[in-house]
Amino acid sequence: MGPSSKKIEIVLAIDIGGTYTKIGLVEKNGTIRGKRVFSTGSKHSFQGFVLNLEDEVALLCAELKNKIKIVAIGIGAPNANWITGKMEHPPNFKWGDFVPISETISSLFKLPVVIANDANAAAVGEQTYGMAKEMKHFVVLTLGTGLGSGIVVDGKLVTGANGMAGELGHVSVDPEGRSCNCGLKGCLETYASVTGIKRTVFELLAELKEDSFLRGISYDSMTGEIISEQALMGDVIALKAFEITGKILGSKIADTVAHLDPEAFILKGGLSKAGDILLEPVVRNMEKNLFAAYKGKVKIYLSPTDSSNAILGSAALFWQGRM
Amino acid sequence: MGPSSKKIEIVLAIDIGGTYTKIGLVEKNGTIRGKRVFSTGSKHSFQGFVLNLEDEVALLCAELKNKIKIVAIGIGAPNANWITGKMEHPPNFKWGDFVPISETISSLFKLPVVIANDANAAAVGEQTYGMAKEMKHFVVLTLGTGLGSGIVVDGKLVTGANGMAGELGHVSVDPEGRSCNCGLKGCLETYASVTGIKRTVFELLAELKEDSFLRGISYDSMTGEIISEQALMGDVIALKAFEITGKILGSKIADTVAHLDPEAFILKGGLSKAGDILLEPVVRNMEKNLFAAYKGKVKIYLSPTDSSNAILGSAALFWQGRM
Incomplete structure (x- = not known):
């Protein structure tokens, strides 16, 4: 096995809230290897959010770049439809009626994306790592x-x-x-x-x-x-x-x-x-x-x-x- | 194979409503081989209901007795709990807070009983034989x-x-x-x-x-x-x-x-x-x-x-x- 096989498998986790967006690097067992928070800008443009996200992810990964391997991206976002991968009519956002969040982020980072409504993600989180x-x-x-x-x-x-x-x-x-x-x-x-x-x-x-x-x-x-x-x-x-x-x-x-x-x-x-x-x-x-x-x-x-x-x-x- | 193996397999179906109780003989494919209706007597005693049920089932089966084999009883009843087999706090009945319907009917007819809330049964019915x-x-x-x-x-x-x-x-x-x-x-x-x-x-x-x-x-x-x-x-x-x-x-x-x-x-x-x-x-x-x-x-x-x-x-x- 080459050296790359020793890298820690990580999911890039993104939690988009009406006010703040949280991003983090999470191992399978729930260990968080790093995290950051930034303003979502839900009242500004979706394009602006994507640019910020790219910068924030670069900063998040900077230190660990050689130790981790990001295998997928998990996104929780308001009104995200897990089938279509879009945020549909998100009431507290001005990003449009159908925001192509999954597609956009997947092509930005060239990684598979799993997406759900932020609260649905929270439920799966409680079931996997939490009280449930x-x-x-x-x-x-x-x-x-x-x-x-x-x-x-x-x-x-x-x-x-x-x-x-x-x-x-x-x-x-x-x-x-x-x-x-x-x-x-x-x-x-x-x-x-x-x-x-x-x-x-x-x-x-x-x-x-x-x-x-x-x-x-x-x-x-x-x-x-x-x-x-x-x-x-x-x-x-x-x-x-x-x-x-x-x-x-x-x-x-x-x-x-x-x-x-x-x-x-x-x-x-x-x-x-x-x-x-x-x-x-x-x-x-x-x-x-x-x-x-x-x-x-x-x-x-x-x-x-x-x-x-x-x-x-x-x-x-x-x-x-x-x- | 003996002659009994030629009998048609039937479920004795019981639908208990607030006003009427319906009983019937139902084949696997949904064919109804006979049915009867009688007053539930929800404001009288549960014992009275059980006695009526016994008589009504006897009348229902009289003609077909030699042609069918009842393999189980399916019951839909208001507030029936499919786990405990009891009707729990049925609001339109004066049969008590926990009516042991499954147990009583199972021992009366010496047959296995499957029970659910009447509306739950209706949902399974629509899924199995109906619109759903x-x-x-x-x-x-x-x-x-x-x-x-x-x-x-x-x-x-x-x-x-x-x-x-x-x-x-x-x-x-x-x-x-x-x-x-x-x-x-x-x-x-x-x-x-x-x-x-x-x-x-x-x-x-x-x-x-x-x-x-x-x-x-x-x-x-x-x-x-x-x-x-x-x-x-x-x-x-x-x-x-x-x-x-x-x-x-x-x-x-x-x-x-x-x-x-x-x-x-x-x-x-x-x-x-x-x-x-x-x-x-x-x-x-x-x-x-x-x-x-x-x-x-x-x-x-x-x-x-x-x-x-x-x-x-x-x-x-x-x-x-x-x-």
């Missing part, structure tokens, strides 16, 4: 800029007839409700996501009279972290925002249980970092709305995986089934 | 006394972690809405079922001033057939009731699409007999509420199978996979 190693029926919800989901039934990711299953961010909370980037109104992600709780906070600031630290922060400066911090410190508005978010998310989770009878939900993403302040009202409201046969049977976990490790999901798209 | 022979991803909705559902993903019935998947009758339309037999409020089946449209009619009779044939009929005498007939004849109240039913069912179907990305829904049961009066508002409201990636891709069919053939689903639970 022993689970056959579970749902991952990523509560970030939007709300993504990945559904696993009988140990297998549900992809659907057109490769687009698992868009729970767009189930309806209120058909006359908040405008969603997707063009519909009252979608779940307009309530149960970092953006959603921020909108709830601003509704509460208008509705209620209570003093709140949050009254000093503009809409553009408000973050999920600030709301979480204030809730932990007892801010009435922030606490009420978590209660409302938990009520809506818990009741919708109960509807998903009525579809799938899963053993667990795994919450990930920015909003899940709030911990028990989010988890307690979600569990309470789920239980309240569960059909009798499911009561007390469904677990809700917060994934301890740091979001900088979202690339594990993208890598797992390739490595899963090769373990 | 070529489909891999579809959902059956049975719109009868309640609303049942059976979900097929990748050609396989979704049964869930506890054997109780597919209870779409109990997703929430309005948490402050109509009382449901299950103890929750505002469940889908309190709107989109024969009972649901009847409740909608009575709400409209109270709310509106329009003349209607339906004003002369008591709640207890009102049926789905009467409402359908009147809608076909242009009765304003009846038409509006179908419009409301279609709006609610269509929007909830859109939510189910966001979970599963199925190719089709198949509507069955009493309410589906209304035909286009139901189908048109369901399709229109589904499309209106669909996330962009699904628009124009999901079909909704009315199953042409006569409901007296519901036993095919129960039989298919055994015959499927043996074809």
Whole structure:
């Protein structure tokens, strides 16, 4: 065997989020050999993203170039269709209605690409390297800029007839409700996501009279972290925002249980970092709305995986089934 | 080979509904060799049902006794858990919280029993003998006394972690809405079922001033057939009731699409007999509420199978996979 056979086999993992894109070099066993983060530029051009990606990958690989062999690329991206390889109507992006992400990146790097919806990738990641190693029926919800989901039934990711299953961010909370980037109104992600709780906070600031630290922060400066911090410190508005978010998310989770009878939900993403302040009202409201046969049977976990490790999901798209 | 080997192999199929129970003798190829219907007696005792069943099966088999060999029993029953073999918390029955249906019937007839939720059985029936022979991803909705559902993903019935998947009758339309037999409020089946449209009619009779044939009929005498007939004849109240039913069912179907990305829904049961009066508002409201990636891709069919053939689903639970 020549020297090249001693190189470590690596998947170049790419996790495209509405705000940041994470890239990393991941071994089959889940070891991360390096990672980087850069702004996605979802409101600018797709071409600009591709140029940035090329530069970032070059920087990522610079040190390890002679030690690794990249065998494939795994991509998690919002609204990515695993069959067509395109991002289809991604609501938080201005890259067009059908973004040829798989084809573009595959020809850029001359490597095979496996692609899935970012939340589907997260589900495969939890199954391969994370909390769901022993689970056959579970749902991952990523509560970030939007709300993504990945559904696993009988140990297998549900992809659907057109490769687009698992868009729970767009189930309806209120058909006359908040405008969603997707063009519909009252979608779940307009309530149960970092953006959603921020909108709830601003509704509460208008509705209620209570003093709140949050009254000093503009809409553009408000973050999920600030709301979480204030809730932990007892801010009435922030606490009420978590209660409302938990009520809506818990009741919708109960509807998903009525579809799938899963053993667990795994919450990930920015909003899940709030911990028990989010988890307690979600569990309470789920239980309240569960059909009798499911009561007390469904677990809700917060994934301890740091979001900088979202690339594990993208890598797992390739490595899963090769373990 | 002895003479007994020439007997036709038959599954005794039992379809337990909230009002009627259908039994039949079904060959592997779906030929029905005989069938009977009797009142379920869901508001009386389970013991009474079992005694009736024994008598009815004896009558069913009387003529064919020497020509057939019953190899198994297939049962479709509301809230039946295919793992435990029990009907769990069936909301429209007064037979207890855990009805040991599989065990009781198996020892009564000394035959193996396969059991599933009646709507799950209907889904397997459509897959084995009906409209879904070529489909891999579809959902059956049975719109009868309640609303049942059976979900097929990748050609396989979704049964869930506890054997109780597919209870779409109990997703929430309005948490402050109509009382449901299950103890929750505002469940889908309190709107989109024969009972649901009847409740909608009575709400409209109270709310509106329009003349209607339906004003002369008591709640207890009102049926789905009467409402359908009147809608076909242009009765304003009846038409509006179908419009409301279609709006609610269509929007909830859109939510189910966001979970599963199925190719089709198949509507069955009493309410589906209304035909286009139901189908048109369901399709229109589904499309209106669909996330962009699904628009124009999901079909909704009315199953042409006569409901007296519901036993095919129960039989298919055994015959499927043996074809």
